[in-house]
Every structure is written in C-alpha cells, then in structure tokens.
Amino acid sequence: MDERTRPVSETQVTVAMGYGQFCLDGGLGDPDVELALLERAQADQPSAGNGAMLLVLCPHQNNFQMAVTVQVWPSRPSADRDQWQQVSEGRLEVDGRGVLVVSSPTTDPVEVAVPAGRYTVEVSGRGFVNYGWPGSTTPGDVWRIRLWPYDGVTKSSAQMWDMPGFGVPENTPAPVPANEEQSTGGGSSATGTLAATATTKPTAIDFDAHPELRGVLALRDFDDCAPDLAAAIVAMDPQTQRRLAQWAAVRAFEFAGLADQPWVTPALTALRSDEVLPAPFDDPQSASSRLAAENLPPEGRGGPYRPSTAPGSEKSPTAKMFDHGPIHRPYYAMPALFSAADPRPIVAAFQTLSHASATYAEHVDTLLAATRTEFDIPA
Template sequence: MADNAVKLSEQSLVLFMDYGQFYIYGDDDGFGRETDLLELAMASRPAYSDGTIVIVLSPHQNNFDMHATVEVWSSRPTSDRQKWQQVSESFLKVGPQGSISFDSPPGGEFIVCDVPEGSYLVEIAGRGFVNYGWPGSTEPGDVWRVRMWPSGGDEVRPSLQWDMPGYGVPVDEPIPEPIPRAQRDIESTWITIDGENGEPSRFVQISDLRAEAAERERQEWGGDPMPQLERFQSGKDIARMDRPLAEAVVRMNVPTLRRLAFWAAVQAYEYAGLADRDWVRPALNAMHVGQQLPEPFGNRTTAFEHLHEEEFGAGTDNVQLEVKVEIVDRSPQPESNPFDHGNIHVPSYALNAIFDALESDPLTAAVNALGTAAVTFGKDIRMLFARARVEFDLED
C-alpha cells in the first residue's frame, strides 16, 4: 500500500521548543490535559497520545529555532526510518476546525497547520541530536518531520529512540499503577482487575477502586486536590513539595500575587547569575514599575538570542559538552524533587521567569513564575520555598 501513497500537502514551520517537549493538538479537547499526559509520555518514551493531543519528548532540552515539516498523505508512505534518529507513531483525531496546532511550554506561540478533519495515524521523526539534555546552545539544529495519513486499519509501529554513544537511551520513568475504569454496567459493584508483571488477578469492589484513586490523587497533591492549580504544569508539584505555600498562593489577593510573580522572577535571575548583567537589570526595573520591557526583552526569541550570543558567542563550534552517565535508582521516591531536572543550562531556564511574571492573569503569573524559579533552583528548591515563606510572612 505504501507504494501507492500520495503526498497531498506539505507545510513548513519553525517552533520555539523548550523543556524538552512539544505538543501536537488535533482537537480543542486536548487543551489543559498536558500535565497528566506528560507523565504517560515519560513512562512510554518518546511520545504519548490520547487521540486528541500528542506529547513528543525531544532529546534536546531546547531548540528555539526548530524546523519541521508537516506532510499529509493519502495512505501510509514508504518507511525511511533508517534516515532518522527518533521515530514514533500515534493516533490523532483532527476536529472540525480542519487544523492541527503545535506548542511547547512554558507557553510559546501556537503554530497552526491546515489538516482536513478526520482520524489519522501520525509519524513524528527527528534527527540532528547532539546530547540528551542541554544541547550546548539554544539552536542545536535538530529537525523534525510529521507525516499524517488516514488511520484506516493501520497499526502503530514500535518507536525508535536515539541511541546516544556513551549513554544509550533514557529509561522510562515509572508512574503509579493505573486504576482501571469500572465496567460500564452501573449495577455491577465488583470487577476483576487483571494482574501485571506476573501478579494474580484480583476481584475488588468499585468503591475500593475509587478510594484507591482518590488516595493516589491526594498523595500527588500532598493533600486534597486544589482546583485552582490544576491548569498549571507546576501546580501539583508545588503543592506536593510545599503544601502550606500552595495554599497561601491560592488565597492571595491580586497585588500579592503580582508581587509573588515579580519576586519569583528576581529569585530565578539572581540564582542563575542573570540579575546583575547590564542588559538584564533594566528589564527587571521595568517589570517592577509596569513599564514595557526594553530590548532585547521585546519577546522571548530576541531575549534568548542575546543570552545565547553572550554565553556561547556567535557560533557553537567551540562549545564543549560533558556527558555524565550515572546509574540511579529510578523507583518512585516519596521525597523526590520534581523540579530537579539534572544537568541543564540554568540561565536558559531562568530567562523565562520575567515573561511568566508579566502574564495578564495574576494567578497564572505567580504560579508560572514560581514554577520556573523552582526548576532554576533545582536541587536547592527547599531554599527557594523557605525564602518565599519568609518574604510573604507564611511562617508558623
């Protein structure tokens, strides 16, 4: 069938990719579900889809000039996997709007490509990788291709991950054992749960499953779920790491939320060694007094370009990368730090904080800026949260 496949359209795009991930939305139903699906993507690298959105994990921490093409085919095209370093396939339903959208956290601009309504099988392929994690620059040069065709009776083919010399491939991160949905027969009060990894099946009451799911949700939140923070990528992590701080944030009035956002941005910049740079200090001053940010802070792209040039020069040929391989225990740890992303380029993460702090919605500004500062502090997250409790008089 592949020999008869016809390419119906091809579109090019450039994506601002950060935090090692980008999203492909096929329908509006995918909005707001990114955080939960990201956990599943981390457990089934390099991508995951629920049918309305595809979460794609990139080996690179970032690429602020990531070139990609989107191709629509009449049927499955001829395979050329040998030309790519990472390949994954997912199902995606395109809604009546007749388009798909691309995005990458922490809130880059959506890029829309025209794709007719329908159910598709999507192949996402990437190449040009230099390292897992920080790639040595903000424009490492990796390129991607997205091919789509009507799903029909096609099956998803196994994924291909980049086998980095001297490192290998990243290990899937464990997630809590999924709680199966109850049978749709509302009269049934007992169901059978198939065992996994050699464990026997178990016969349980639906009420017990609901109780298990509720308890797991409480563990993830460090208490009862907080609806005010559910829409934020870092909301659940902040609550689990410092529940009193999260509870204080949702009670703050508008002026205090804005002060928290500005404070978090300054903390991130100071920790990353950015605050006292000649081109950064005027931007922080402008943020505090409500003035428009001066250049190069006109937008994220120009700010990152300036940082990139200052950190690495006009080119990256002389950038030396140190690849450190460690064997670690990847089993879930109750005191694990979700903000410690390991070997990252800290100034690149921190730079986003000033843009987060200026979001129009005060709660969004506060939570996103605090989340960016938390990733900037990484292993020192307790220091940041302790400072916040003192700054905002949250001590017992």
C-alpha cells in the same frame, strides 16, 4: 509515480522548541491535560497522546530554529526508521478548521493546514548531539511529522536514540495511569477523550472559588509535590501573590546569572515597579534571540550539574518534579519574567515560582525553603 508512494501535501516550518518537548494539537486539545501527557511520555518515552493531542519528548533541551516537515499521506507510507534516531506513533484528530498546531512551552505556536479527519501520526527526529543541553540554541536536529488516515492498525513500537557513551534515558514511573485505548476509542467525544486523561488526585484547592486556576499546570506541580505551599499561595492576598511572583522571577534570574546583565536590569526594575517590560522583553521571541546572542554559561550560578540525591537514596518530591538533569539555566529562567507580569496575581505566583523551581533544578529545595522563609509559610 504511484500517488500512494508520495505525500498528498508537504509543508516545511520552523518551530521554536523549548523545555525538551513539543505538542501536536488538531483543535480538540485542552491545556489542562498537557501535564498528564507529559507524565505519560516520561513514563513510556518518547511520546504520549489521547487522540486530541500528542506530546513528544526531544533529546535536546531546546532548538529555537527546529526544522519540521509535515506530510499528509493517503495511506501508511513505507517505513524508513533506519534513517532516523527517534520515532514514535500516536493518533490525532484534526477538527473542522483543518489546522495542525505545533507548540512548545513559552514559545509561539506554528500552524499547518491539514485536512480534517482522524489520523495515525508518526513523529521522527534525527541530528541529536546530546540528551539535555545540546551546547547551543540551534543544535541542528530536524523532525518529520507524517499523518495518514487512521485505519485501526496497532501503532508501531517507539524507537529511542541510543546515545554513544550514554545509552537511552530511563523512564520515569507515571503517578497517574492512563488508558489511551479507552480514551481514543471510536466515536468518543472530545470531552470524553480529555476527561479520561485528567489527573484525579484529590486537591485542597477550591476551583469554584478560583476558576482561573483550572488551566494552570504549575498549580498541579506544587499541589503534587508541595501541597502545603500550594495552599499557602492560594490563601495569600493578591498583593502578596504579586510580590511572590516578582521575588521568584528575580531569584530565578539571579541564579541563572542573568540579573547583572546590563540588557536585563531595566526589565527587572520595570517588573518591581509594575511597569511595562522594556525591549527586548516586550516580546518573548525577541528576548530569546537576545539571550542566544549573549552565549552565557549554561550553569549560571548553580555550578556544574550535580544530581539532587546521593546514589542509592531517594529524591525529594520537589526534586522529582523540577530536577530535569543538566539544563541551560538562563533559558529556563527567561519565562519567569513574563509569567511574573501576568495580570492575574495568583496565576503569576504559581507560574513564576514553577519556572524559578525548574531553573534551580537540583537546588530546588533551597529555593522553596527560601520561599517559605520570605513569605512566612510554615515548613
């Protein structure tokens, strides 16, 4: 067989995918730009990259046993899009460590050995059952990542899954335009690549006074949709920030229908007392596995999903940020507990409130109104 018709290497891994997205990083990526890539991917589905990272949207909200095959090819392989439901391409540089990292929010990243170099990368998925909550934590979709040396060929157009009875989800306009061609031009440094995709929106946050907030995506969430709330949290003393984080985690667990579960209540008690979280919450993956075994109702206390705006009217800024459509609330709530235990009070406050807001989804304005009342923040 001609060596050009088969991959140089092939590795099979299992990725715990959550929040309907995963990211490829060749060692030059920066978490600070993930939000910008997410916004770009939502504006031009299903993926967006800057040469250092590639973020891919998944039709399923989650698959904690997502099978992924990573292939390295000597040149562009033959197209086989008719065998896949979603396909998209991007560019990615792998640094001298020779490691491709596949990661998803709140779950452990997976590393795959890949030779250093600049690649075109194609990401293909199939086996989808629904856009949004797929009905289980292991819906069975599988993915393939093919990489070959970048040859300057214009990337092929994306292919989206046309779900029977639903179609293809609409793109969400991006608040910050980005130019991938400019950011990934030949010879560009990693620093220049990342800077080209960073959000340039003015902010009232003094990052010199709070350098720990530079990499906190949740801060950007609130700085975009509720800047007064973001400023109020920054101005709080550390004890109040910690109390807000604990309060938001409990509210998220209550709304998700988790707080009354016997295996959960000891963890909430430990959180309120600033104690070490007990098993299974001593490890995020163990907690997710226990949640999967419980098979709890996806709607929690929020009831069946109802869009956060009436037909023809406009969503609130916070609903635009946090209403992701039908979700499994218990899974969205779970990361709030771990974020609330972050040793940095200001980071814990922003991250936990962000997870709680995503859990409330279409009801997020109710949560944020309660936050303002609880912590005496003027509307």
